[in-house]
Amino acid sequence: MDLGPYLLLASLEGAVAAAVLALTAVGxxxxxxxxxxxxxxxxxxxxxxxVLAWWFASLVAGHPAFxxxxxxxxxxxxxxxxAAAADYFVLKRLNYDPEATIVATxxxxxxxxxxxxxxxxxxxxxxEAPFNxxxxxxxxxxxxxxxxxxxxxxxxxxxVWIMLTKTRIGLVLRASxxxxxxxxxxxxxxxxxxxxxxxxxxxxxxxxAVLVVPIQQAHYLMGGDPLLLSFIVVIIGxxxxxxxTVVAAILIGMSDGIIxxxxxxxxxxxxxxxxxxxxxxFRPTGLFGKRSI
Amino acid sequence: MAALNLLTxxxxxxxxxxxxxxxxxxxxxxxxxxxxxIGPNGAGKSTFVxxxxxxxxxxxxxxxxxxxxxxxxxxxxxxxxxxxYTFQITSIFAKLSLWENVALAVRxxxxxxxxxxxxxxxxxxxxxxxxxxxxxxxxxxxxxxxRLLEIAMGLGQQPRLLxxxxxxxxxxxxEVDDFKKLVRNLAGETTVLxxxxxxxxxxxxxxxxxxxxxGEVLAEETPETxxxxxxxxxxxxxxx
Amino acid sequence: xxxxxxxxWLHGGVITLLFALQFVLPAYHxxxxxxIMVLAVYAMGYNMLFGYTGLLSLGHALFFAAGMxxxxxxxxxxxxxxxxxxxxxxxxxxxxSAVVGFLALRTTGVAFMIVTLMFAQAGFLTILLFGEYxxxxxxFVIQQPERVLxxxxxxxxxxxxxAALILFSVCLIITARVVQTPxxxxxxxxxxxxDRARMLGYDVLRHKLIAVIISGTMSGAAGAAYALLFGYVGxxxxxxxxxxxxxxxxxxxxxxxxxxPLVGTxxxxxxxxxxxxLTSAYMLIAGVTLVLLTLFARQGLVGELRKRAxxxxx
Ligand SMILES: Nc1ncnc2c1ncn2[C@@H]1O[C@H](COP(=O)(O)OP(=O)(O)OP(=O)(O)O)[C@@H](O)[C@H]1O
Ligand SMILES: [Mg+2]
Numbered sequence: 001m002d003l004g005p006y007l008l009l010a011s012l013e014g015a016v017a018a019a020v021l022a023l024t025a026v027g028x029x030x031x032x033x034x035x036x037x038x039x040x041x042x043x044x045x046x047x048x049x050x051v052l053a054w055w056f057a058s059l060v061a062g063h064p065a066f067x068x069x070x071x072x073x074x075x076x077x078x079x080x081x082x083a084a085a086a087d088y089f090v091l092k093r094l095n096y097d098p099e100a101t102i103v104a105t106x107x108x109x110x111x112x113x114x115x116x117x118x119x120x121x122x123x124x125x126x127x128e129a130p131f132n133x134x135x136x137x138x139x140x141x142x143x144x145x146x147x148x149x150x151x152x153x154x155x156x157x158x159x160v161w162i163m164l165t166k167t168r169i170g171l172v173l174r175a176s177x178x179x180x181x182x183x184x185x186x187x188x189x190x191x192x193x194x195x196x197x198x199x200x201x202x203x204x205x206x207x208x209a210v211l212v213v214p215i216q217q218a219h220y221l222m223g224g225d226p227l228l229l230s231f232i233v234v235i236i237g238x239x240x241x242x243x244x245t246v247v248a249a250i251l252i253g254m255s256d257g258i259i260x261x262x263x264x265x266x267x268x269x270x271x272x273x274x275x276x277x278x279x280x281x282f283r284p285t286g287l288f289g290k291r292s293i
Numbered sequence: 294m295a296a297l298n299l300l301t302x303x304x305x306x307x308x309x310x311x312x313x314x315x316x317x318x319x320x321x322x323x324x325x326x327x328x329x330x331i332g333p334n335g336a337g338k339s340t341f342v343x344x345x346x347x348x349x350x351x352x353x354x355x356x357x358x359x360x361x362x363x364x365x366x367x368x369x370x371x372x373x374x375x376x377x378y379t380f381q382i383t384s385i386f387a388k389l390s391l392w393e394n395v396a397l398a399v400r401x402x403x404x405x406x407x408x409x410x411x412x413x414x415x416x417x418x419x420x421x422x423x424x425x426x427x428x429x430x431x432x433x434x435x436x437x438x439x440r441l442l443e444i445a446m447g448l449g450q451q452p453r454l455l456x457x458x459x460x461x462x463x464x465x466x467x468e469v470d471d472f473k474k475l476v477r478n479l480a481g482e483t484t485v486l487x488x489x490x491x492x493x494x495x496x497x498x499x500x501x502x503x504x505x506x507x508g509e510v511l512a513e514e515t516p517e518t519x520x521x522x523x524x525x526x527x528x529x530x531x532x533x
Numbered sequence: 534x535x536x537x538x539x540x541x542w543l544h545g546g547v548i549t550l551l552f553a554l555q556f557v558l559p560a561y562h563x564x565x566x567x568x569i570m571v572l573a574v575y576a577m578g579y580n581m582l583f584g585y586t587g588l589l590s591l592g593h594a595l596f597f598a599a600g601m602x603x604x605x606x607x608x609x610x611x612x613x614x615x616x617x618x619x620x621x622x623x624x625x626x627x628x629x630s631a632v633v634g635f636l637a638l639r640t641t642g643v644a645f646m647i648v649t650l651m652f653a654q655a656g657f658l659t660i661l662l663f664g665e666y667x668x669x670x671x672x673f674v675i676q677q678p679e680r681v682l683x684x685x686x687x688x689x690x691x692x693x694x695x696a697a698l699i700l701f702s703v704c705l706i707i708t709a710r711v712v713q714t715p716x717x718x719x720x721x722x723x724x725x726x727x728d729r730a731r732m733l734g735y736d737v738l739r740h741k742l743i744a745v746i747i748s749g750t751m752s753g754a755a756g757a758a759y760a761l762l763f764g765y766v767g768x769x770x771x772x773x774x775x776x777x778x779x780x781x782x783x784x785x786x787x788x789x790x791x792x793x794p795l796v797g798t799x800x801x802x803x804x805x806x807x808x809x810x811l812t813s814a815y816m817l818i819a820g821v822t823l824v825l826l827t828l829f830a831r832q833g834l835v836g837e838l839r840k841r842a843x844x845x846x847x
Binding site: 103110117 | 589591636637639640642643644646647648651652654655658659661662777780784812813814815816817819820821822823824826827828831
């Protein structure tokens with residue numbers, strides 16, 4: 001086969017990966033940017049979104065689109081509520097002490113993952129796509145649903161961006177990000193803002209998972225990869241910088257798609273983990289960012 | 294005579310995001326002197342001594358200590374050469390006993406010699422009047438006593454140059470008097486660089502006074518003549 | 534009684550108790566305790582860095598695995614006898630921890646945690662990448678003839694227990710000794726107030742690096758011993774979970790106490806042992822324990838005991 005179509009296919013797959021990754025990573029970045037919390041359980045909220053999507057889809061009979069739409073609305077909401085509760089009952093009580101919060105989110109990771117294992121079980125389960133028509137390119141057919149994923153991610157990211165820059169909520173978030181004590185002095189309820197941000201971050205990850213689950217099956221261990229990739233993206237994109245995060249997500253998502261065509265996925269992951277380590281060691285502000293951990 | 298100066302700086306400067314906290318300071322401190330460093334809030338006093346002991350890297354200029362250029366040395370090496378530094382904002386080991394706090398200061402010199410350490414700790418704690426509290430946790434002390442502990446940690450190092458950043462801040466009046474006596478006793482033993490807002494302490498203890506304003510040396514005088522310096526009065530004394 | 538004398542009594546007592554237990558324990562718990570002692574060595578190694586120096590690593594599985602594979606691979610491919618293989622395991626861990634320490638210590642706090650996590654993950658993936666030799670997740674078995682150390686067959690329960698006890702005792706004594714030395718006191722000072730320690734003239738970076746190396750080497754010794762005593766080498770010991778375990782054991786038992794790691798390992802081992810009879814989701818216990826500890830008992834069991842009743846506990 002020619003290299004051309006091969007690369008086109010890889011770039012399309014890369015674009016889908018990038019879209020999902022951008023959503024997930026922006027969630028992680030938002031939480032770090034506003035709360036300075038490194039949420040190690042972020043990948044589990046992604047997994048929770050996928051598993052809940054399967055559950056909602058299995059609840060609704062009839063056309064798969066009904067279940068999908070229900071999942072798209074409810075799964076991120078549930079993930080967000082769980083996250084907000086975790087913030088309220090655990091992280092807040094730790095005063096967001098950086099080390100203690102990481103240890104607590106590790107605990108959270110296992111609690112979510114293992115609870116899903118106990119209830120949903122160890123099987124990987126597919127969710128049917130809401131529509132499945134194929135577009136026929138000259139060399140191969142391609143699922144329209146994958147184009148929808150790319151489009152939906154773009155719309156959602158624009159939504160987040162508008163929320164952050166154009167609304168009062170965004171103003172409050174940015175104020176809390178700059179200086180939580182100052183924000184408190186201006187009557188902003190930092191507690192509530194933090195719970196909301198933690199929920200929003202988890203919700204974005206869950207949303208990304210709902211989008212991806214018709215392509216990739218739901219499984220209780222599926223949170224590891226998105227966590228690692230989001231870490232890479234957030235660290236390379238510059239901690240807490242949303243624009244940098246999106247750029248890095250596109251970069252990593254695309255190159256991951258292309259690299260894994262040529263290299264073994266394990267080798268690609270080794271390179272990725274070492275990249276994160278070395279960026280933190282030698283360029284602690286990220287490749288584009290200004291702040292360090 | 295350069296050899297008699299324990300500490301010399303040339304053109305020492307530090308810039309914080311466009312602001313010269315310390316600018317082009319040439320400074321000489323003869324061995325054995327008690328030198329006071331005064332100046333209004335934000336004059337750059339803490340930054341200056343931070344540059345001396347290596348806590349803050351210099352933007353430009355050089356520091357000579359004991360005839361040796363130490364500008365490139367990291368803080369711990371400068372301390373090992375015989376500087377000791379006490380923090381303006383109390384910095385102690387809150388969860389360790391007073392004894393252990395001072396022992397950490399003493400031990401670096403008397404590595405392995407338990408008796409010498411024991412003696413050094415006792416001596417340092419006695420000098421600040423905390424000997425009977427040796428077993429208490431440092432974090433349980435009152436603020437004033439923590440300041441004294443901080444001084445004891447400086448003394449315990451038996452330094453050639455003792456840098457004290459506002460040691461009397463938060464001390465009771467009687468403790469301030471004791472502190473004055475302590476510094477007078479130190480005169481002759483070691484060289485002291487003392488940042489101090491309490492002019493009473495300055496006048497009673499210092500051999501020489503350096504006035505810093507906006508990061509630059511405004512005057513260098515004896516306590517006797519400084520009151521007549523109009524520039525100093527305008528910048529500093531006039532306000533107090 | 535002086536602090537040093539109390540330390541001798543306490544640690545001597547623990548070792549004597551463990552020695553005596555082998556004669557009274559039923560076979561099942563006898564086997565468990567041998568395993569626990571080796572894992573407690575891993576926890577003690579972790580405690581040296583986390584408990585005494587205040588550096589929270591999320592990548593100690595790398596050192597455990599370095600010891601394990603340093604022993605296992607030399608036996609499998611270079612036909613090493615057990616004792617040189619054990620040495621090779623320990624040296625592997627020493628080298629790996631020196632390199633990781635040298636690089637990771639350029640960062641602090643959260644960045645240090647993530648960097649160590651990433652290095653360990655890269656190590657785990659490397660084991661999978663070379664699955665041809667390491668047999669990846671499936672792992673490989675070290676046969677009985679290769680587990681006879683200096684004429685002692687480590688496959689019999691009695692010998693195994695005794696070997697574990699010796700390793701444990703050596704590491705406990707090393708830990709108890711190190712934290713009494715001036716060097717150990719500097720580590721504690723760094724944990725309490727790094728800036729102050731530096732301004733007392735201590736080379737903070739050098740002390741931290743040595744702490745990483747002691748910690749990593751002890752962890753590696755545990756990994757090597759585990760492979761030798763239980764005859765199995767596998768990638769799961771290099772996975773994230775095995776970096777979280779020592780953190781959990783040390784937090785539970787009491788960070789910065791000499792016997793906390795043993796206490797924490799015993800408790801967690803039996804908690805997981807009991808719950809894995811009920812459910813395959815036994816890591817749930819680990820998660821819940823982590824959250825509860827950070828919320829309510831940062832000092833751990835021995836730490837609380839020290840705070841409430843026995844302030845002299847080292
Ligand atoms: N780390 C820093 N970053 C930015 N600016 C700083 C920093 N440290 C000090 N400054 C600024 O440098 C100037 C000098 O500060 P410094 O603390 O040296 O003054 P000082 O004379 O010790 O004052 P005080 O009497 O209040 O202790 C101040 O304007 C201060 O805001
Ligand atoms: Mg100051």
